[in-house]
Amino acid sequence: MRIYKICLFLALIQLSTKNYSQGIISIDNKTKTSKDLTVGAERTSEYLPLLKGKRVAVVANQTSTIKKTNLIDTLLTSGIEIKKVFCPEHGFRGTVDAGENVSNETDEKTGLRIITLYGKNKKPSATDLKDVDVVVFDIQDVGVRFYTYISTLHYVMEACAENKKQLILLDRPNPNGYYIDGPVMEDAYKSFLGMHSVPIIYAMTIGEYAQMINGEGWLKGKIKCNLKVISILGYSHKDLYQLPVKPSPNLPNMASVYLYPTLGLFEGTVMSVGRGTDLPFQIIGHPALQKAVYTFTPKPMLGAMEPKYNGKVCKGYNLADFGKEYMKDAKKLYLYWILGTYKNTPDKTTYFDDNFNYHAGNATLKQQIIDGKSEEEIRESWQDGIKKFKLVRKKYLLYKDFE
Numbered sequence: 001m002r003i004y005k006i007c008l009f010l011a012l013i014q015l016s017t018k019n020y021s022q023g024i025i026s027i028d029n030k031t032k033t034s035k036d037l038t039v040g041a042e043r044t045s046e047y048l049p050l051l052k053g054k055r056v057a058v059v060a061n062q063t064s065t066i067k068k069t070n071l072i073d074t075l076l077t078s079g080i081e082i083k084k085v086f087c088p089e090h091g092f093r094g095t096v097d098a099g100e101n102v103s104n105e106t107d108e109k110t111g112l113r114i115i116t117l118y119g120k121n122k123k124p125s126a127t128d129l130k131d132v133d134v135v136v137f138d139i140q141d142v143g144v145r146f147y148t149y150i151s152t153l154h155y156v157m158e159a160c161a162e163n164k165k166q167l168i169l170l171d172r173p174n175p176n177g178y179y180i181d182g183p184v185m186e187d188a189y190k191s192f193l194g195m196h197s198v199p200i201i202y203a204m205t206i207g208e209y210a211q212m213i214n215g216e217g218w219l220k221g222k223i224k225c226n227l228k229v230i231s232i233l234g235y236s237h238k239d240l241y242q243l244p245v246k247p248s249p250n251l252p253n254m255a256s257v258y259l260y261p262t263l264g265l266f267e268g269t270v271m272s273v274g275r276g277t278d279l280p281f282q283i284i285g286h287p288a289l290q291k292a293v294y295t296f297t298p299k300p301m302l303g304a305m306e307p308k309y310n311g312k313v314c315k316g317y318n319l320a321d322f323g324k325e326y327m328k329d330a331k332k333l334y335l336y337w338i339l340g341t342y343k344n345t346p347d348k349t350t351y352f353d354d355n356f357n358y359h360a361g362n363a364t365l366k367q368q369i370i371d372g373k374s375e376e377e378i379r380e381s382w383q384d385g386i387k388k389f390k391l392v393r394k395k396y397l398l399y400k401d402f403e
Helices: 002-013 044-051 071-077 149-162 206-215 254-268 320-325 336-343 356-360 364-370 375-380 383-394
Strands: 055-060 081-087 113-116 134-138 166-170 227-230 283-286 294-296 314-318
Touching (some): 044 134, 044 227, 134 149, 254 336, 356 364
Parallel strands (some): 055 081, 081 113
Antiparallel strands (some): 294 314
16 A cells, blocks of 8 residues: 555655656456447447437537538438537537637538537527427547536437437446446535436446436426436456547547546646646646646637636646546545645645536635545545445346446
8 A cells, every 4th residue: 555655656746757646456357348338329220210300400510420520421322311419518520729718600511400409508598499209429438527528418318308209328337437436426515417316437438328317207397207228348447448540629539538537626726737738637837836847838729718827827736647548447536636736736725616516516625625635535434425326227237337
């Protein structure tokens, strides 16, 4: 245990990448790629017959592919009548900044109307669904509560239930679906950053998650969505999954995907997570951070046109190699980085912003960090909630579990 903690400390202060692996025990999870399994979208024989002769709306983005072909193109080629496309945060092509409003538009390639489900219009309206018989949902999730695609899923399910439309969900693997960790969301902090009583890392595919939303009565008025999940063939929660397409502009590789559950918490702090650099969600820093030797300077770029500390030199830590080589083996949130940067920030009164508690799902984590609680003490406070969640989660699993 002492060696393991030393490893974590070394990862924080960036002494040497050679020390990163000390004390980390490799897990036996098999890494699978898109060649090793069949995602729901590829099982066309299971859902195309359900769409023939129907007016269809599709919830999709750049991850909605069958091999290298966008799902929309496949459906149109198959003779399916698509009335419109709904897209989540980051837009249909996945290039829009996080939090930026996306205006409705027309897709240049297909001429289809695209309706954004972000900003003020998070939920399809009755008018949006009036000329639709069935909705197809196909978006790659990354398995983190504050990654907003599952909030979009909630609102789509609710709209379908209210307007008596069937929802066909094409399931995809969860790249963080092999462990559970973090505090369970408290009701007082529910928002678009987290709408359900789940931990930060919940280890469910988006299809399993949809079944849980339905089964636990989480839709408004406890209404039920007419849901059909087209499952994945060849997937297990023991598997690691190599994403074939980046799920959003600032998650460009697997290092960022594995680091995102931990570094996403920094979005509610004064720290930069590398937006506006070539290493988003792989570096952390601040212009005034003490005891840091790595530097970076954010600048405007696609997916981060107005990055935090634009043009200013930030001092911090490069975690890219650690994320690529070892983060997947930790199987937990890496609290040492947030504890360390809070300690080394000169003005602690400005370290947290109003969003932090909504990322954490409670006000407790912020206070624990301020009070100087240890990683072990903080983690212990999560265990009862995680234990209760596991019992709920188990009811909705479609694939072999890691336990």
